[in-house]
Amino acid sequence: MATNDQHGENSPYFDGWKSYDKDPFHPTRNPHGVIQMGLAENQLSFDLVEEWIKKNPKASICTSEGIKLFRDIANFQDYHGLPEFRKGVARFMGKARGNRVSFDPERIVMAGGATGANETVMFCLADPGDAFLVPSPYYPAFLRDLRWRTGVQLIPITCKTSDNFQISIEALQQAYENAKGENVNVKGLILTNPSNPLGTTLDRETLRSIVSFTNSHNLHFVSDEIYAGTVFATPGFVSVAEILEAEKHFNRDLIHIVYSLSKDMGFPGFRVGIIYSYNDAVVSCARKMSSFSLVSSQTQHLLALMLSDDDFVDRFLAESSERLGKRHKLFTGGLEQLNIKCLKSNAGLFCWMDLRPLLKEPTFDAEMSLWRLIINDVKLNVSPGSSFECHEPGWFRVCFANMDDETVEIALSRIRRFVGKENPKTKQNDDGNDKAQKKTKQRSWQKNLQLSFSKRNTMYDENIMVALSPHSPIPRSPLVLARN
Amino acid sequence: MATNDQHGENSPYFDGWKSYDKDPFHPTRNPHGVIQMGLAENQLSFDLVEEWIKKNPKASICTSEGIKLFRDIANFQDYHGLPEFRKGVARFMGKARGNRVSFDPERIVMAGGATGANETVMFCLADPGDAFLVPSPYYPAFLRDLRWRTGVQLIPITCKTSDNFQISIEALQQAYENAKGENVNVKGLILTNPSNPLGTTLDRETLRSIVSFTNSHNLHFVSDEIYAGTVFATPGFVSVAEILEAEKHFNRDLIHIVYSLSKDMGFPGFRVGIIYSYNDAVVSCARKMSSFSLVSSQTQHLLALMLSDDDFVDRFLAESSERLGKRHKLFTGGLEQLNIKCLKSNAGLFCWMDLRPLLKEPTFDAEMSLWRLIINDVKLNVSPGSSFECHEPGWFRVCFANMDDETVEIALSRIRRFVGKENPKTKQNDDGNDKAQKKTKQRSWQKNLQLSFSKRNTMYDENIMVALSPHSPIPRSPLVLARN
DSSP states (O other): OOSOSTTOTTSHHHHHHHHHHHSBOBTTTBTTSBEEOSOOOOOTTHHHHHHHHHHOGGGOTTSTTTGGGHHHHHHOOOTTOOHHHHHHHHHHHHHTTTTSSOOOGGGEEEEEHHHHHHHHHHHHHOOTTOEEEEEESOOTTHIIIIIITTOOEEEEEEOOGGGTTOOOHHHHHHHHHHHHHTTOOEEEEEEESSOTTTOOOOOHHHHHHHHHHHHHTTOEEEEEOTTGGGOOSSSOOOOHHHHHHHOTTSOGGGEEEEEESTTTTOOGGGOEEEEEESOHHHHHHHHHHGGGSOOOHHHHHHHHHHHTOHHHHHHHHHHHHHHHHHHHHHHHHHHHHTTOEEOOOSSSSEEEEEOGGGOSSSSHHHHHHHHHHIIIIIOEEOEEGGGGTOSSTTEEEEEOSSSOHHHHHHHHHHHHHHTTOOOHHHHTTOOSOHHHHHHHHTSOHHHHHHSOHHHHHHHHHHHTGGGOOOOOOOOOOHHHHHHO | OOSOSTTOTTSHHHHHHHHHHHSBOBTTTBTTSBEEOSOOOOOTTHHHHHHHHHHOGGGOTTSTTTGGGHHHHHHOOOTTOOHHHHHHHHHHHHHTTTTSSOOOGGGEEEEEHHHHHHHHHHHHHOOTTOEEEEEESOOTTHIIIIIITTOOEEEEEEOOGGGTTOOOHHHHHHHHHHHHHTTOOEEEEEEESSOTTTOOOOOHHHHHHHHHHHHHTTOEEEEEOTTGGGOOSSSOOOOHHHHHHHOTTSOGGGEEEEEESTTTTOOGGGOEEEEEESOHHHHHHHHHHGGGSOOOHHHHHHHHHHHTOHHHHHHHHHHHHHHHHHHHHHHHHHHHHTTOEEOOOSSSSEEEEEOGGGOSSSSHHHHHHHHHHIIIIIOEEOEEGGGGTOSSTTEEEEEOSSSOHHHHHHHHHHHHHHTTOOOHHHHTTOOSOHHHHHHHHTSOHHHHHHSOHHHHHHHHHHHTGGGOOOOOOOOOOHHHHHHO
8 A cells, every 4th residue: 555556646636735835925935936726725714713712711721721621631532522522513513504404413423534534434335346426526635535545446427517517417327327337336426515626516406316316226425515614605505414304215324424624614733524424333333433533632622612602603604604705706706807717606615717718729738738837837726627537628726715815816916917917006016127028928828838848937937926016924824834 | 344343342351441431430429330440541640741731821722822823723734744743752752762762753654543553554564464463462452453444464473471471583483484374464563562461561682583583574563662651660661763773784664663642641632643664655655644644733733842842751751650650569569468460560551460360260261250250340440361362361451540549549459358358447438237248248259250140240239349438539531521
């Protein structure tokens, strides 16, 4: 295993991270650096959390108000988790789904983030060689999470541009029949809803059809709902839990939800992954497996209190949704002014940007060329559709919630320059040599694409990047922090 | 996997936990309950940690002094870990080994406790069906950690009572040859040093021979050193790192250390497992796998500062060692007065108690009968040797560092009554019916063994348990906490 390549870390998705890692943007210290738009982080509502923490020193075992529980918590290693933590998480899961469904704390199983939760579910449900269907485009690290150590195969179900990338039951049926025809033992279907990378939610009828289809073929259905609380516009999110609630006849033993606090709360560092299965055997098995990746009891304790505070949670979810909506509008609105469209979306921390008109030709090679140009010259780390197994070239996932408004504006101004539409405002900030540069700047992207890679970096830097003015400091990037 | 039995949770080791769980001892609320002596927890030096925390509020992201780092830490998900955390852990590992060796922070890889670390090492080094040699007696949960999800086989190397359970190279050679003869692909050897359950350390020459043997047969050697900092008496602990330091000719690519802060610091709830490999490919692979079980960044941040405080760490390790030594002496000394011997030991949070003279016959059935009597009637959750794959019946692991002195005394008084040696001191605490009970109490253990199980519980309770007087409160058990 130390030598196989199933980890998937060589995909472009990770390449982009590496580029960012080498030259990370900072408004003052490195204003020409790469802006990280490949990281689906939610940084918009930390002030609310910080305010709560200041008001609740008892929630920490490292304050004078909370330290009397230190030894009990430091010693706590029961794989069921702190009961208050499970209760808090179950309650939060309900609230993040509009309180239309409730969750049983006894079914809350811990894992190491959604990463660990997804792997654990696979270990529980499939033997090596078994397969899971997954609608494409899908989260690239599924290759690592679902497949690497479990030996499970992933079979993509192609979602078409013409359907706005919505999964169709026909495509699902086709993928299932094809796999069966090749004697593959299909154990289930997994999908992320709200979708990563699309930022869309499944409508109730489609979701119901998926439950019905998987149920009728005795397939497991794993619903990865880690973006449940990021919905910022209509139509709202419908959880698979609501389908089960509405129609009692479905076989619940085949339904499993993966959840996490990394996206909805913005705590990826805390490694809170949750498996919520309606199947008792899976709950029991996953709980045994959770010994490999329990949530730190220090973190469980903090979250137990935070997530049990109804007023805080209600306010946080409402405010977070509003801020995400505003940010989404700011970014996609800016793109629209440049005639760049995104798939209409209502959730997530990213949008699915349509750069098909910018492709030299409709191929994945052209997508890769465009992507490398965006990374190396425009200095935005976005993620190409091919890394999400998208069937059609020209789509890119762009994250917008891991930065402040100023950085979004810088990113937009870089894109503006790239597509050749100068913004009069930013022009004022340009240094000397203005006339000489102007001609170069207004070259179309196609010409840029034809430049040799070795020349491009320097040239683009000289022409474009010096024009960017410093902005107010943004939070230090975790990846920068890691490399100090 | 949800249906196989490789998890090993049905072993007596876990049964004992369940018995405790149903009826946990509490000095005032449940003075007749089962005393947990099956849990290798280190609760003796928490006051030092608490004192440090009070003095260092900045170490927490949930204090007014530390909150400005909250968002960076909550967002931090780099699988390399916080650089300060890795540095702190590397430094602590050196100190816990008397500063005779140093560790490179770049080789520190995180995992979910030693549980996760051990599994990760197996995933890195072996394919399903491959085997690892492991000297017996060994930690029962190795079955889960090393074997369950990896498909790796474990081949015990029997350590003999006549050698004081020290591993012999002859036995190692024999086990290796036997496995090869059966066409088993042996990939390496894993052992816990200081030993769990023995509480002994490998002497330098033996350790050197093991490195030499594994090296010469191109076998990996995984040294699980999670008890490195628990040594309380001579001879001191020799880490495999010291062997490599002394003799540069060994092939380091075959050497891997597993570490944790669960035992030496007493933080099992924090789930800090460490893989320290001298092999670059293993470091790289294990780090990729650590995505499944990273340490919570909240916890990393706290420990980064705590473990980098040299004065604190020096004092903690010295004081912890002294307190463990005192506790060991108190408990084993008490047993000696009852003519119960333990294997001579110098480390660990337990002793290896020799109850061979109390066996009805030298069989594992007799060991199980004795064990059930100890659990159900003496109400001590100790762990039978058979659950550690010990080759000879009559040995029991008894943990002594997860309770206060008063509870140790109660445990000793229960054992005293069980083996029929009344202590005049505790006699004063007996309630009425004194004469009537005395005869029953002084029955030998052999007679007790002949009582039917259904009768025993009641009878023993009436006769013995009511005699125990309440003691000052001890820390609430984590398992009690879990069930509230």
